[in-house]
Amino acid sequence: MEFFRIRRDIPFMRHALVFNVVSLVTFVAAVVFLVVRGLNFSIEFTGGVVVEATYAQTADVEGLRAAMQKVGVIEPQVQNFGTPRDVMLRLSLKDVASSPSIATPDAKLDAARLTDVVLKAGGADAKITRVEFVGPQVGQELATDGGLALLFVVIGIVVYLAVRFEWKFAVAAIVANLHDVVIILGFFAAFQWEFSLSVLAAALAVLGYSVNESVVIADRIRENFRKMRKASVEQVIDNAITSTMSRTVITHGLTETMVLSMLLFGGPTLHYFALALTIGILFGIYSSVLVMAPITKWLGVKREDLVKPVRKEESGAVV
DSSP: OOSOOOSSOOOGGGGHHHHHHHHHHHHHHHHHHHHHTOOEEOHHHHOEEEEEEEOSSOOOHHHHHHHHHHTTOSSOEEEEESEEEEEEEEEEHHHHHHOTTTBOTTSOBOHHHHHHHHHHHHOTTOEEEEEEEEOHHHHHHHHHHHHHHHHHHHHHHHHHHHHHTOHHHHHHHHHHHHHHHHHHHHHHHHHTOEEOHHHHHHHHHHHHHHHHHHHHHHHHHHHHHHHOTTOOHHHHHHHHHHHTHHHHHHHHHHHHHHHHHHHHHSHHHHHHHHHHHHHHHHHHHHHHHHTHHHHHHHTTOOHHHHSOOOOBOTTSOBO
8 A cells, every 4th residue: 555656766875974964963962961961750760659539520630739839849740640530649759858748757758648638639529549659669670670671672673683684784773763762761851851651661662663664674675685686775775765655654644643642632641651652753764764774874785685696506507
């Protein structure tokens, strides 16, 4: 199925150096933000408390946020989830320690005081449905497990591409895909958006999603090396990218439509998850086409890497 067909190959590789420079600049900017500003980790990583409450009427989120600020919580995270009557309140350990109204003398959480504040803000019909404490050791374990998951995904992708194609494609694809992940983290560091487990899951999903586009491009390059015997490497890559553009538009367009629906209508619970996916998909298209392919070219990919030469014996038989 094709949404459109481009008759003439677009000379992407003519501007390969420009694309790589743009990628390098965005990558370095993302790393700078990560180093200078760092990620705004959620309580899953830093430790804290989660309180869920249900109200008889539509919850006054702003009123609850104001009530928490009144008792000394500097940055209370209050949001609806499920229905307008359900509220989730998140407090970091720093928020707990900064509020004498909900902390004990040794800076630990007084759950009774906290639930009392939530109930007063919601009225007589408010009901606490869950109070969960996440310790800093659990948060550290989650951060470690998340890093290991990212490492294993990277190793798996490299091995898969090296076996299916050639090591040059594996190196180019993993550089391009890690570029997407770092860009996502850079956005979250630059704007100090909350980095939670759902955002980490989105980053891992983007890593797997982007490699799919890289595999499609690599597979078409291999086919072109077999069919376009007299074409140069640049012409082979340009044709591979151009001939898959319709498929790229259909696939990524439909995926982004679904992700945008989550971003616009999914509420605060899905907001940052969908935002990370949106950034990853947009940069994933760019990196798979305009980062992976040029790097493959710079690494010196050639027809002999993917197509075994046919040898003829003196008798003329093909071996």
